[in-house]
Amino acid sequence: MHRRDDDRFNASAERARWGRTGRLLRAPGKHQLVVGRTVAQAPRVPAASLAEGTFTRLRHMLIVGEVRPGQQMTLGELARRLGTSPTPVRDALSRLAAAEALQQSREFGVIVPILGAAELEELCRLRLAVEGLAFATAAEMHRKADWRTFKLLHTDICRAAESARAVQFASAVWALRRALLGLSEPSVLSMFVDRIWCRFGPTFTQKIENDATRRELTMRLGDIVEAIGQRDRPRAERAVIGEIECRDLYRYIEPENKLAAPPLVPNATSVAAGHIQSGAHHV
Structure with a gap:
């Protein structure tokens, strides 16, 4: 008897909460609250x-x-x-x-x-200017904890280098590059680096299908991380320049059907x- 009274009380409280037009529609696997003609739904992605x-x-x-x-x-x-x-x-x-x-x-x-010889040379110069500046700026804020992160990211690169999967290797390199250059937050520098790599990325990944190129890049990136760990900033900056200038990345091979790319810096x-x-x- 007391249980029935409790059920009536709970039902009355529920009606008072949602109003006379409120009702709970139950369907297998989902519940929807309907108030009048309005259905409560999950918010849409803007x-x-x-x-x-x-x-x-x-x-x-x-x-x-x-x-x-x-x-x-x-x-x-x-x-x-x-x-x-x-x-x-x-x-x-x-x-x-x-x-x-x-x-x-x-x-x-x-x-x-498809990037031609002139475009590849231009990208190399732009990388030296933009990434060189980004590293010099970020190096002032590198801490010991950052160096441990760099070591872990370089370990990922070493593993990816042995997998012969170029996209996986490029993704690991990009993760370390962003960390080294301090690009975790939006900035003018990160905007320019992103733009350069949107242009260069497909060619870069095509070049690192070569085992020797992957090994050389892995070694050069390791030199940067080691120099940072030894707090030898001049050596780290030289290593950054050496990695950017890796000759195999900019070696041009004439394609059979070339679609010329527009210049990144207008003349x-x-x-x-x-x-x-x-x-x-x-x-």
């Missing part, structure tokens, strides 16, 4: 967050070389690969094309540029003509 996430994923694909120079992709293929709708992919591709990391063609869709003639639209802020 469109801006979805677009930014798609852009970040595509940018990372370029940086670690999940796509190859000269590879052609369609909007539909990329949307299926990323598990999203075409709209955020289209927006991300427009941003990357504006930053000259990709080329868009009505005939072929989206194309990963004076094209600027004067008003034909250049900077994409630095897009990446």
